[in-house]
Amino acid sequence: MTIQNPPEIDSRKIREILWERKKEVVVSLKSCAHCALCADSCFLYRCRKNDPKYMPSHKVINSIGTIYKKKGKVTRAELEEIRDIVWKRCVLCTRCYCPLGIDIPSLISLARQICRSQGVVHDFEEGKIE
Amino acid sequence: MIKVTQKDLKEIVETVQDYAQILIVGCGGCASVCLGGGQKEVDRLCAELNLVFKAERKPGRATGYTIERQCNPVFIDELKQIIDKYDCALSMACGAGCQYMAELYPGVPMFPAVDTVAIGIDRDIGVYEERCRACGECVVGYTGGVCPVTRCAKGLFNGPCGGTSGSMCEVNPNIPCAWVEIYNRLKDQNRLDNIKKIRPTVKWQNQTQRTLIQKR
Ligand code: SF4
Ligand code: SF4
Ligand code: SF4
Numbered sequence: 241m242t243i244q245n246p247p248e249i250d251s252r253k254i255r256e257i258l259w260e261r262k263k264e265v266v267v268s269l270k271s272c273a274h275c276a277l278c279a280d281s282c283f284l285y286r287c288r289k290n291d292p293k294y295m296p297s298h299k300v301i302n303s304i305g306t307i308y309k310k311k312g313k314v315t316r317a318e319l320e321e322i323r324d325i326v327w328k329r330c331v332l333c334t335r336c337y338c339p340l341g342i343d344i345p346s347l348i349s350l351a352r353q354i355c356r357s358q359g360v361v362h363d364f365e366e367g368k369i370e
Numbered sequence: 371m372i373k374v375t376q377k378d379l380k381e382i383v384e385t386v387q388d389y390a391q392i393l394i395v396g397c398g399g400c401a402s403v404c405l406g407g408g409q410k411e412v413d414r415l416c417a418e419l420n421l422v423f424k425a426e427r428k429p430g431r432a433t434g435y436t437i438e439r440q441c442n443p444v445f446i447d448e449l450k451q452i453i454d455k456y457d458c459a460l461s462m463a464c465g466a467g468c469q470y471m472a473e474l475y476p477g478v479p480m481f482p483a484v485d486t487v488a489i490g491i492d493r494d495i496g497v498y499e500e501r502c503r504a505c506g507e508c509v510v511g512y513t514g515g516v517c518p519v520t521r522c523a524k525g526l527f528n529g530p531c532g533g534t535s536g537s538m539c540e541v542n543p544n545i546p547c548a549w550v551e552i553y554n555r556l557k558d559q560n561r562l563d564n565i566k567k568i569r570p571t572v573k574w575q576n577q578t579q580r581t582l583i584q585k586r
Contacts, residue, residue, distance in 0.1 A: 260451070332398075332399075332438050332439060332445070334442060334444055343444075345444060346444055349438045349444070349445055349448070352398065352438055353438075353448065356409055356436055361408075361409050361410075362402075364402055364403050364405055364408060364495075365405065365495055365496075
């Protein structure tokens with residue numbers, strides 16, 4: 241039996257998806273004032289005892305922000321880290337509010353779209369309910 | 371959450387076999403959580419359909435694409451760049467998601483690839499039990515946290531039907547009688563008074579579609 245290696249990350253495809261919405265991504269990343277006002281509007285941030293890792297802006301910067309900064313050249317391990325941010329720390333309830341009008345859920349959903357395009361998705365069968 | 375399960379492959383083939391380009395759309399929400407219509411299930415159905423088309427020499431060709439949710443326009447919007455390339459779409463979201471997609475892309479014939487089964491709980495991974503039928507007038511506060519609409523086969527509101535046998539339901543002897551559970555739970559909590567008053571039955575007839583505007 242041969243063990244199949246996961247396919248290589250296709251950064252061209254990632255860039256293609258990213259470029260399609262480049263303007264929105266750039267404007268959003270540039271205009272975030274790090275005011276943290278979005279934090280309180282996220283129920284996950286609040287019920288995780290105000291853990292900054294759950295702040296909507298933190299999630300955006302460390303997912304789509306990272307992908308953009310690296311121009312799509314991310315490793316599988318980096319993409320897996322991003323997968324955990326965008327699936328485990330955000331449920332895309334679309335309730336967060338940014339006074340500057342940054343559409344956080346849409347950016348997080350874009351990061352998920354990029355992960356999906358590389359087959360890096362959250363496994364809902366992972367971890368049995370004890 | 372909402373629980374869905376894939377339809378029989380034969381039924382799916384029958385609904386889409388006359389179309390050439392078929393888009394299978396997964397849902398990243400409830401449908402993924404219950405392992406019924408997420409990206410994994412989309413990929414599987416896609417491969418199965420293409421195999422059938424090939425074997426039966428049908429012109430159809432299926433392509434899969436999963437969006438984060440089909441009950442919210444923010445995420446459905448993602449399809450607008452690609453949907454025009456397809457002759458029809460199969461939705462793997464719940465009935466609500468499938469209908470919203472049909473509404474937002476009225477030019478594309480939309481077919482469900484799953485059956486929406488329940489609003490339910492997770493007993494284990496892949497094992498779900500129905501708990502609510504969204505009747506709109508929740509009574510579990512009086513019935514010890516057991517829903518008589520969902521869990522009593524006859525949806526009775528004022529005690530058991532009389533067919534209860536050995537604590538099991540007469541309609542299906544493998545399912546516990548909801549009213550035995552209601553009685554025992556309330557008895558243990560000293561709350562039997564809760565079911566002594568007669569409750570009017572729900573008026574199921576002529577129900578119109580509900581819209582929810584959350585007041586704060
Ligand atoms: S509210 Fe908007 S501007 Fe402020 S930190 Fe959050 S995302 Fe950035
Ligand atoms: S969409 Fe994500 S970041 Fe925004 S409030 Fe919901 S869970 Fe928090
Ligand atoms: S479309 Fe249906 S299955 Fe998908 S998230 Fe919405 S309610 Fe859940």
